[in-house]
Amino acid sequence: MSERFAAGDPIELLRFGKFAPYRMVLRPGASANVRGHRFAHDDLIGAPVGCAVRSAQGEAFFAVRPTLARWVESMPRFAKTIYPKEAGPILLHGDIGPGARVLEAGLGSGGLTLVLLRAVGAAGEVISYDVREASLRQGQANVAAWFGGPPPNHRVRQRDATAGIDETDLDRIVLDLPEPWAVVPHARVALRPGGILVAFLPTVLQVHELTNALRDTGCFAAIETLETLQRGWQVGRRSVRPENEGIGHTGFLTFARRVAPLDSPTPEPDRDPDA
Numbered sequence: 297m298s299e300r301f302a303a304g305d306p307i308e309l310l311r312f313g314k315f316a317p318y319r320m321v322l323r324p325g326a327s328a329n330v331r332g333h334r335f336a337h338d339d340l341i342g343a344p345v346g347c348a349v350r351s352a353q354g355e356a357f358f359a360v361r362p363t364l365a366r367w368v369e370s371m372p373r374f375a376k377t378i379y380p381k382e383a384g385p386i387l388l389h390g391d392i393g394p395g396a397r398v399l400e401a402g403l404g405s406g407g408l409t410l411v412l413l414r415a416v417g418a419a420g421e422v423i424s425y426d427v428r429e430a431s432l433r434q435g436q437a438n439v440a441a442w443f444g445g446p447p448p449n450h451r452v453r454q455r456d457a458t459a460g461i462d463e464t465d466l467d468r469i470v471l472d473l474p475e476p477w478a479v480v481p482h483a484r485v486a487l488r489p490g491g492i493l494v495a496f497l498p499t500v501l502q503v504h505e506l507t508n509a510l511r512d513t514g515c516f517a518a519i520e521t522l523e524t525l526q527r528g529w530q531v532g533r534r535s536v537r538p539e540n541e542g543i544g545h546t547g548f549l550t551f552a553r554r555v556a557p558l559d560s561p562t563p564e565p566d567r568d569p570d571a
Contacts, residue, residue, distance in 0.1 A: 373405035401457035406435035477509035
């Protein structure tokens with residue numbers, strides 16, 4: 297990664313005190329108005345990362361590269377995106393790393409896509425399915441803005457995963473769809489043995505429907521569901537206290553491992569004897 301900013305780079309302007317960071321993409325000839333302070337992009341292009349810069353009004357700011365989490369939270373979107381608090385568990389519990397071939401459905405605004413592309417690296421591949429025109433436009437635009445252009449290891453298809461998955465021998469499948477249980481029969485074929493299916497769902501009734509569909513195939517094991525909550529803290533000179541508002545429930549994450557079916561599969565015992 298270059299030590300100086302170039303045209304097309306995402307950039308974040310910071311300031312001491314209670315100032316919300318301002319993020320943008322550097323464009324030659326453009327300018328930015330940051331709460332009344334004006335910056336010419338040409339003055340930032342070529343500047344060293346982490347340097348202090350002054351606005352046209354003489355106030356000092358600090359220019360850095362935004363973290364991926366901050367970028368995902370602030371990028372343009374037309375629909376709700378998966379939060380960084382879910383993206384981390386998706387990577388860790390889904391065991392998504394360099395070289396993996398990952399199918400995601402749907403693309404949405406591209407927030408999770410960015411996280412997946414960074415995780416799989418140049419040796420891996422992310423295939424994104426989505427049926428919505430707005431999603432295809434906005435998602436690809438957000439991905440290109442972060443990488444400085446469309447990454448070569450990202451394939452986007454206007455495709456409904458509930459109607460079928462064309463790819464095979466996939467390492468991971470990540471679903472952000474209203475009815476992921478309709479994808480389960482296709483995921484059973486598309487995932488390689490040992491592969492992992494991940495699904496993000498907002499309601500527990502959807503989780504229940506998906507879990508039953510996974511169990512009924514006899515080809516998915518280690519099915520588990522979790523929920524993550526997040527609360528920030530304010531640390532001052534004289535006091536430390538939690539933020540008044542945290543990020544509560546945004547959705548559930550369900551994980552399942554693709555395994556070879558038994559000749560006579562044994563139903564998974566229910567933990568609740570009354571269910």
